[in-house]
Amino acid sequence: MNVENTCIQIAVMVPLRRIFSYAPPPEGRLQPGMRVRVPFGKGSRVGIVLGYASCPPDITLKPIGQVLDAHPVLPPALQQLVQFGAAYYHHPIGDAWATALPTLLRQGRPLPEPAPQGYRLSIDEARTVPRRLGKLQQALREQLTTNRVVRATAIPKELLPTLRQAVRRGWIEAVMEDTPPTQATPSPHCLNAEQASAVTQLRMARGFSAWLLEGVTGSGKTEVYLEAIRPHLESGAQILVLVPEIGLTPQLVERCQMRFGARRVAALHSAQSDGERLRIWAAAAAGQIQVIIGTRSAVFLPLPRLAMIVVDEEHDPSFKQQNGWHYSARDLAIQRASLENIPIVLGSATPSLESLCNAQKGRYRHLQLRQRATSADLPGMTIVPLRRENLQGGISTTLLTACKETLEAGNQVLLFLNRRGYAPAVLCHDCGHVVQCPRCSAPMTWHRQQERLRCHHCGHESRWPQACPACHSAALITAGQGTEQLEEVLRQRFPQTPIWRIDRDALHDRDALATAVADIRQNRAAILVGTQMLAKGHHFPAVTLVGIINTDQGLFSADFRAPERLLQTVVQVAGRAGREERPGQVLLQTHLPEHPLLQSLARGDYRPPAEALLNERRAAGLPPFAALTLLRAEAHQRYRVDAFLSAACQCVPPALVEISGPLPSLMERRAGFERAELWIQAPNRTQMQKALNLWLPQLAGLSSARHVRWMLDVDPLLIT
Numbered sequence: 241m242n243v244e245n246t247c248i249q250i251a252v253m254v255p256l257r258r259i260f261s262y263a264p265p266p267e268g269r270l271q272p273g274m275r276v277r278v279p280f281g282k283g284s285r286v287g288i289v290l291g292y293a294s295c296p297p298d299i300t301l302k303p304i305g306q307v308l309d310a311h312p313v314l315p316p317a318l319q320q321l322v323q324f325g326a327a328y329y330h331h332p333i334g335d336a337w338a339t340a341l342p343t344l345l346r347q348g349r350p351l352p353e354p355a356p357q358g359y360r361l362s363i364d365e366a367r368t369v370p371r372r373l374g375k376l377q378q379a380l381r382e383q384l385t386t387n388r389v390v391r392a393t394a395i396p397k398e399l400l401p402t403l404r405q406a407v408r409r410g411w412i413e414a415v416m417e418d419t420p421p422t423q424a425t426p427s428p429h430c431l432n433a434e435q436a437s438a439v440t441q442l443r444m445a446r447g448f449s450a451w452l453l454e455g456v457t458g459s460g461k462t463e464v465y466l467e468a469i470r471p472h473l474e475s476g477a478q479i480l481v482l483v484p485e486i487g488l489t490p491q492l493v494e495r496c497q498m499r500f501g502a503r504r505v506a507a508l509h510s511a512q513s514d515g516e517r518l519r520i521w522a523a524a525a526a527g528q529i530q531v532i533i534g535t536r537s538a539v540f541l542p543l544p545r546l547a548m549i550v551v552d553e554e555h556d557p558s559f560k561q562q563n564g565w566h567y568s569a570r571d572l573a574i575q576r577a578s579l580e581n582i583p584i585v586l587g588s589a590t591p592s593l594e595s596l597c598n599a600q601k602g603r604y605r606h607l608q609l610r611q612r613a614t615s616a617d618l619p620g621m622t623i624v625p626l627r628r629e630n631l632q633g634g635i636s637t638t639l640l641t642a643c644k645e646t647l648e649a650g651n652q653v654l655l656f657l658n659r660r661g662y663a664p665a666v667l668c669h670d671c672g673h674v675v676q677c678p679r680c681s682a683p684m685t686w687h688r689q690q691e692r693l694r695c696h697h698c699g700h701e702s703r704w705p706q707a708c709p710a711c712h713s714a715a716l717i718t719a720g721q722g723t724e725q726l727e728e729v730l731r732q733r734f735p736q737t738p739i740w741r742i743d744r745d746a747l748h749d750r751d752a753l754a755t756a757v758a759d760i761r762q763n764r765a766a767i768l769v770g771t772q773m774l775a776k777g778h779h780f781p782a783v784t785l786v787g788i789i790n791t792d793q794g795l796f797s798a799d800f801r802a803p804e805r806l807l808q809t810v811v812q813v814a815g816r817a818g819r820e821e822r823p824g825q826v827l828l829q830t831h832l833p834e835h836p837l838l839q840s841l842a843r844g845d846y847r848p849p850a851e852a853l854l855n856e857r858r859a860a861g862l863p864p865f866a867a868l869t870l871l872r873a874e875a876h877q878r879y880r881v882d883a884f885l886s887a888a889c890q891c892v893p894p895a896l897v898e899i900s901g902p903l904p905s906l907m908e909r910r911a912g913f914e915r916a917e918l919w920i921q922a923p924n925r926t927q928m929q930k931a932l933n934l935w936l937p938q939l940a941g942l943s944s945a946r947h948v949r950w951m952l953d954v955d956p957l958l959i960t
């Protein structure tokens with residue numbers, strides 16, 4: 241007789257592509273989404289209950305070690321989201337769960353009880369209160385009433401033990417949720433017609449719908465989000481705002497707190513301690529926080545009364561995780577909105593080509609803000625041809641003159657250069673040899689302040705070489721400029737002017753950036769030199785001149801998305817100029833003044849060059865007009881990488897996809913690993929998924945797979 245056994249399926253938090261079966265505990269039924277500790281290998285691991293299944297009777301199952309939760313840690317919709325994301329990006333389910341949960345929960349710590357918001361006398365106080373009250377009890381009772389919640393912080397410290405005892409006895413009750421809901425302050429501005437129309441449409445949205453809010457820099461997109469979410473907050477609902485970087489959270493948190501009250505708004509990001517993150521996570525999950533502003537992983541935050549999701553700067557590549565689970569938080573946010581049947585808004589001045597395409601196809605509703613919200617005009621853009629120009633530290637005379645005039649008028653200058661360090665390369669003046677990272681196929685960057693050569697890819701460091709490794713000459717020189725050098729040149733030219741350098745070396749953390757931003761806003765004439773960090777979302781009222789030092793970097797890259805990113809960066813950086821009364825101007829330094837992309841960009845609008853790039857993608861059969869996946873392999877020996885990729889090529893399901901490769905990666909060597917990849921192209925995502933589902937089990941079974949590290953990047957964003 242063939243009697244089937246029941247087993248329980250567990251996503252164990254390890255990077256293995258399989259689900260594990262255990263014997264169910266004798267009593268109590270476990271629910272999907274609960275954490276358990278299970279015996280695994282020689283030790284134990286935390287895992288997530290996926291469900292019950294039947295298994296053959298001849299298998300002996302190990303019992304589950306310990307049940308960690310009384311309830312699922314994520315609600316059903318988010319369990320589905322993790323499941324979907326693991327399947328779509330073909331990532332091990334256990335590791336996907338580990339990524340979705342805060343570190344302490346992943347380690348098996350108990351879910352903290354959320355702290356009560358306040359206290360009141362319970363309704364049957366008359367029945368439960370002791371007949372004779374002590375002095376402290378009397379004092380406590382005088383503080384409280386039945387119909388009003390008194391905040392925990394308002395109760396004197398010496399009464400707290402008495403309070404706890406009273407709660408246990410039942411004559412005082414702890415209130416977990418705030419009532420009544422927020423009284424939000426309306427916008428201090430009178431919204432213009434386009435803003436008002438966007439707000440009206442968003443407020444009317446019911447059920448799932450995706451909206452692209454395309455608004456030029458300074459058009460008041462944030463104001464639109466705030467006004468669109470206000471009625472939700474007033475009715476007690478929750479809003480999730482995803483931002484690409486923690487650097488952008490402080491200003492947004494501050495703006496939201498001013499409007500909706502400090503306690504209603506919180507940020508969740510990687511700079512917080514594990515304990516702090518868990519506390520915020522639990523408070524949000526208990527419905528105590530109404531607006532949560534977070535980076536990538538906040539997309540998995542449980543929010544019982546979620547009414548709308550906002551993804552700000554949706555074009556930003558930081559939404560895509562670059563290691564481990566390669567998920568796009570923006571794309572999963574859309575999936576989440578659909579699962580929870582709520583609207584989602586993607587906002588940007590420079591929408592990604594994917595989102596533009598979705599808007600054109602009618603998959604997203606398109607909202608546009610074509611004018612700046614203040615009376616300011618968008619800055620004019622001028623191309624500065626560099627050929628034959630006299631350059632000082634990479635700055636042309638034209639740009640230097642413009643800096644001088646701007647400073648003399650008491651305004652601020654922002655110079656953008658997306659390269660940290662003093663110089664991006666060190667080379668031999670005699671033989672031309674470039675000093676390479678010994679572990680990567682990339683030159684070392686010179687950091688003069690620390691007197692170190694550093695590899696920006698693997699972190700390898702060394703001293704300035706005593707002689708050229710190739711010809712032993714001592715004539716080593718730096719080549720090219722980084723922000724450190726730019727700062728130095730400017731200090732010589734403008735010794736009286738305050739200069740801020742804003743990059744990861746100068747400002748280590750979020751607080752340093754926030755302080756710098758605040759100082760800059762207070763100051764008059766000043767120069768800001770910075771990388772990407774400076775480009776995003778900041779509002780500097782006194783900046784009237786923006787200079788882009790090295791426009792051409794993005795035109796030579798082998799990454800097919802580089803021109804799109806160049807376009808977005810230039811428009812975003814340019815958008816920092818002339819945001820208030822004083823008009824702004826932007827100077828683009830380039831060796832390729834006739835380049836059609838730059839010509840089109842210099843006319844000021846994002847859309848025409850973006851459309852041109854979309855046409856190129858269509859012609860080349862690249863995303864968003866096709867689905868793309870990368871299979872990358874790494875090993876210490878190149879032949880192992882090639883053997884695996886060639887074998888992988890052989891078992892591709894025919895006719896579903898097209899394969900190019902094996903091709904060496906853009907960085908052929910990184911951190912000591914040889915790297916190569918296959919490019920898999922399909923006409924659409926459905927076909928791609930079909931092919932990957934057939935292909936992946938075979939890949940894992942290849943004997944050559946044991947000698948390489950391999951990973952799939954579905955919808956790759958940054959090609960490295």
Ligand SMILES: Nc1ncnc2c1ncn2[C@@H]1O[C@H](COP(=O)(O)OP(=O)(O)OP(=O)(O)O)[C@@H](O)[C@H]1O
Binds near residue numbers: 430463
């Ligand atoms: N209707 C309005 N009238 C006047 N000022 C406004 C209005 N709406 C927004 N502003 C102001 O304009 C400035 C820019 O607004 P906001 O930061 O919302 O723009 P944004 O589109 O999000 O900007 P960016 O994308 O460039 O970072 C802010 O100082 C804001 O207070």
Ligand SMILES: [Zn+2]
Binds near residue numbers: 677680910
């Ligand atoms: Zn390196």
